[in-house]
Amino acid sequence: MSNCTSPPLPILLVDDEVLWTRSLARMLERSGGYGNLLTCHDSREVMGILARQAVSLVLLDLTMPHLPGDDLLATIAQEFPDIPVIILTGRDQVDMAVKCMKRGAFDYFVKTVEEERLLAGVQRAIRMQQLQRENQVLKTRLGREDLKCPAAFSAILTGDRQMESLFHYLETISPTSQPVLITGESGVGKELFARAVHEVGRPGKPWVGLNVAGLDDNIFADTLFGHSRGAFTGADRERAGLVEQARGGTLFLDEIGDLSLNSQVKLLRLLQEGEYYPVGSDRPKRSGARIVMATNVDLAARQASGAFRKDLYYRLRTHQIHIAPLRERSDDISLLLHLFLEEAAAEFGKKKPTSPPELSVLLATHPFPGNIRELRAMVFEAVSHHQGGVLSTQTFRMAMGLAPSSAGALSLAPGASGGPDGISYGDRLPTLTQGAIILVEEAMRRAQGNQTIAAGMLGISRPALSKRLRNQRQ
Secondary structure (H helix, E strand, O other): OOOOOOOOOOEEEEOOOHHHHHHHHHHHHHHHOOOOEEEEOOHHHHHHHHHHOOOOEEEEEOOOOOOOHHHHHHHHHHHOOOOOEEEEEOOOOHHHHHHHHHOOOOEEEEOOOOHHHHHHHHHHHHHHHHHHHHHHHHHHHOOOOOOOOHHHHOOOOOOOHHHHHHHHHHHHHOOOOOOEEEEOOOOOOHHHHHHHHHHHHOOOOOEEEEEOOOOOHHHHHHHHHEEOOOOOOOOOOOEEOHHHHOOOOEEEEEOHHHOOHHHHHHHHHHHHHOEEOOEOOOOOEEOOOEEEEEEOOOHHHHHHHOOOOHHHHHHHOOOEEEOOOHHHOOHHHHHHHHHHHHHHHHHHOOOOOEOOOHHHHHHHOOOOOOHHHHHHHHHHHHHHHOOOOEOOOHHHHHHOOEEEOOOOOEEEOOOOOOOOOOOOOOOOOOOHHHHHHHHHHHHHHHOOOOHHHHHHHHOOOHHHHHHHHHHHHO
16 A cells, blocks of 8 residues: 555545455555555445544445445435445446435446546545534634743734634634635745744644746746756756645645636646656656645636636635734734844844834824834834934834925925825815815824924924914814
């Protein structure tokens, strides 16, 4: 028997014909890569085997002595409803096929059917059973307060409840073999989440990452799948691709939304069939890597426009998480600010600067299109200029597009973005006096009551803002 253990639970072959069972087992191992097989030649022993051993699938002969396959099918469906059963028979009988499907069979094949059709049916049944098991695990695990592997998420600093719920979800799906799609804007930390999937599900195993943006079809295939000797000019020896290098571990593909349609076909085959062809070879290889992908583009929109394959799009949605942008979890800004201050101080050989109280509030008014990466760059730039004492906010203000006004306050620099949600009006515009009141109220809301920051956003001095606030209260 092969050392292959895919799927994790064995496939049970039930047939009284020993030679046929051996032939079927060889086909499953040779063409499908399934080496984890059990055989049974007496239908009366099947229920005892299932009581002792969990299995992924039962391949059941219809015509057997002692206990016919259709009767055994009904018993399996009643006592082990989660186990898919594929019926195999030597005769093509439509009425019997309908009867078996009604009794709970997953599929029905004639023994003389082509190997590819039977193998595709086996793959579908195993995939369905794996998804059912994963869903059951999700029901029992989601909502738990504790994490089994908190260290796997230690690199992700957050106090946001929605972010922490992603930890629980990823911890739940990490041990499975299904691909994971991580979406989110540039700079939100998609690779950190991908590494967390790896650390929980396959710790100590290989981690291989690749940014596929800009790769043409040939380079994509050669990089991922490798090539055989003589595949092209200069290929003087066989070379293993990243899929082979990641065997047993995790293959992380970043920016998969930028793949060409031809490369998408190759990725779909890898995900769907679990196999690939090295460049220049006509012999497929089985993949032993867990595949995690990330993108910052809207795949639904690309799929609707025809730039992304529909079948691949739905295949990627098996396990998907979306990481919220930093502007939607502003409470994390203060945590990340202090982390990056420590890192920057260590890099520049300085004492960690004291952060002014208003800095976190100021940063919370910024939309952060570059997310965590942008905040980190801001902090490192500010610390590089820091000479001692309390950290100046001037570098942050400049990075946010705020420039000193003639009055010494701050105004929005030309072309800078003031935030994702501006003030809007109905059909009737407010008067200038009403508009000024609205702007002051909005500035105070964004500045969380900090008059210095609100004045800077409005381009006036703090005394002028205080006077306006007093007048508005009267």
